[in-house]
Amino acid sequence: MPRNTHGILQCLEIPKKSYMFYESQIDHLPIGKCPHPGDLVDGFAILNLIHDGYYNKIFLVEPVSSPGKKYVMKFPNHRTLRNKSILNTIAREKWVSSVVSSPWLAEVIENFIASPSQIYLMAPYYNGSTLEKAIRENKLSFHESLLIAKKVSYGLYELHRHGIIHRDVKPDNIMIVNDNDVRIMDFGFARIPGQIGSEFDVDLGTPAYSAPELVGGNLADSRSDVYSFGVTLYYMFSGGKSPFGIDGYKSLERYINIPAWLDGIVRKMLSHNPDERFSDTLEVAYEIDKYIDLSREWRDTKTKLPLIMKISQVNRWRIISFIFLMVIFFLFFER
Numbered sequence: 001m002p003r004n005t006h007g008i009l010q011c012l013e014i015p016k017k018s019y020m021f022y023e024s025q026i027d028h029l030p031i032g033k034c035p036h037p038g039d040l041v042d043g044f045a046i047l048n049l050i051h052d053g054y055y056n057k058i059f060l061v062e063p064v065s066s067p068g069k070k071y072v073m074k075f076p077n078h079r080t081l082r083n084k085s086i087l088n089t090i091a092r093e094k095w096v097s098s099v100v101s102s103p104w105l106a107e108v109i110e111n112f113i114a115s116p117s118q119i120y121l122m123a124p125y126y127n128g129s130t131l132e133k134a135i136r137e138n139k140l141s142f143h144e145s146l147l148i149a150k151k152v153s154y155g156l157y158e159l160h161r162h163g164i165i166h167r168d169v170k171p172d173n174i175m176i177v178n179d180n181d182v183r184i185m186d187f188g189f190a191r192i193p194g195q196i197g198s199e200f201d202v203d204l205g206t207p208a209y210s211a212p213e214l215v216g217g218n219l220a221d222s223r224s225d226v227y228s229f230g231v232t233l234y235y236m237f238s239g240g241k242s243p244f245g246i247d248g249y250k251s252l253e254r255y256i257n258i259p260a261w262l263d264g265i266v267r268k269m270l271s272h273n274p275d276e277r278f279s280d281t282l283e284v285a286y287e288i289d290k291y292i293d294l295s296r297e298w299r300d301t302k303t304k305l306p307l308i309m310k311i312s313q314v315n316r317w318r319i320i321s322f323i324f325l326m327v328i329f330f331l332f333f334e335r
Contacts, residue, residue: 016098016099017095017098018095019091019092019095019192019194021095022091022092022094022095022098023088023091025091025094026087026088026090026091026119029116029118029119030117030118030119031076031087031118031119032075032117032118032119032120033078033118034057034075034076034077034078035059035075037049037059040064041061041073041117041118041120042113042116042117043063043064043065043113044061044062044063044064044071044073045061045062045063045064046059046061046073047059047060047061047062047070048060050072052077053077054077054079055076055077055079055086055089055188056074056075056076056077056089056188057074057075057077058072058073058074058075059072059073059075060072060125061073070125071109071112071122071123071124071125072122072123072124072125073120073121073122073123074090074093074120074121074123075118075119075120076090076119076120087119089188089189090119090120090121090188092187092188092189092190092192093108093121093186093187093188093190094108094110094121095192096108096159096164096187096190096192097110097187098110099162099164100158100159100162100164102154102155102158103181104151104152104154104155104158104182104183104184105155105158105159105183105184106123106124106126106175106183106184106185106186107123107124108121108122108123109122109123109124126175126177126183127177128175128176128177128178129175129176130171130172130173130174130175130176131148131171131172131174131175131176131182131232131236132170132171132172132174134176135171135235135236135239135240136240138239140180140236142237142257142258143292144180145236145237146288146292147180147292148174148176148180148182148236149233149236149284149285149288150285150288150289150292151181151182152169152174152182152184152229152232152281153229153281153282153284153285153288154281154282154285155182155183155184156169156184156225156229156281157280157281157282157285159184159187159190159225160222160225160280160281162193163192163193164187164190164191164192164193165190165191165220165221165222165224165225166184166187166189166190166225166228167189167190167191167205167214167220167224167225167228168186168188168189168190168205168206168209168228169184169205169209169225169228169229169232170205170206170208170209170228170231170232171232171235171236173185173186174232189205191219191220205228208231208242209228209231209232210224210227210228211223211224211227211228211274212227212272213274221274222279222280222281223274223275223277223278223279223280224274225281226269226277226278226279226280226281226284227269227270227271227274227277229269229281229284230243230266230268230269230270230277231243231270233265233266233269234252234266234270237252237255237258237262237266238252238255238258239255241255243266243270249267249270251263251267252266252267259291261291262291265284265287265288269284
């Protein structure tokens with residue numbers, strides 16, 4: 001007699017939601033008004049504004065039911081409320097976060113509010129500063145900068161593995177947290193596989209960091225992110241300088257403690273021809289890894305100021321005095 005058995009359903013993986021699902025969510029939510037500090041939105045107290053961008057505003061918030069827990073909410077800026085493509089950047093961020101999980105990518109908290117009252121995005125609060133701010137304040141040593149570069153390389157590669165191109169890599173979109181750990185942020189302008197159309201009705205990234213081929217209307221690929229990342233690395237290691245001047249690329253070796261091998265990596269990343277760049281950021285990480293142990297001798301050296309600037313600030317009067325004495329010395333012996 002056959003034994004009664006019960007079927008066992010093994011759930012190997014929950015199907016991922018499509019980008020169209022998140023876009024539909026946006027379509028069915030009211031736009032609402034951008035809040036102000038002191039307002040309440042869906043049980044969260046708006047504490048203060050931490051970013052006021054052209055496309056969105058980001059606020060530090062805490063749940064009224066659990067004071068002390070910090071999150072961030074991103075709302076569309078009033079300038080863009082009637083632009084469907086801009087509103088869909090929130091859908092794009094939610095989709096990217098649902099597809100790619102990485103310790104180097106910022107997260108989005110999904111389904112935190114069962115029935116949101118308006119369009120916004122909820123995310124963890126990362127206690128740190130942007131790479132842009134760290135560079136301006138000259139907080140990073142050469143070795144620390146290399147470690148950050150490696151982690152960002154890995155984070156971008158995780159996106160590329162899933163066919164996602166960030167398209168807006170820059171210091172403002174990289175957070176430094178927990179002893180030089182990193183989080184790449186802002187996937188609102190990312191190129192999503194299979195989604196061509198309305199995403200190109202918006203500006204593609206930041207002009208100073210955009211690859212030349214994008215200006216000509218070509219589609220972004222991993223090499224476009226390599227270029228933007230190259231501009232970011234140059235900015236970081238030069239202390240906020242642009243990689244290009246009237247005569248083209250300016251060698252990184254003009255700055256203090258920047259070795260030729262690093263200049264070679266960045267120079268290749270910034271090639272005008274995409275075919276001459278690294279094909280992906282994983283190759284950049286590999287190149288950095290070959291030399292990173294050699295960089296420890298620079299670990300206490302800040303990367304910000306060019307050598308000539310440091311000389312002028314630290315030893316200016318010593319140099320002037322030395323030159324003056326040498327002039328007197330030669331004049332004396334010529335007699």
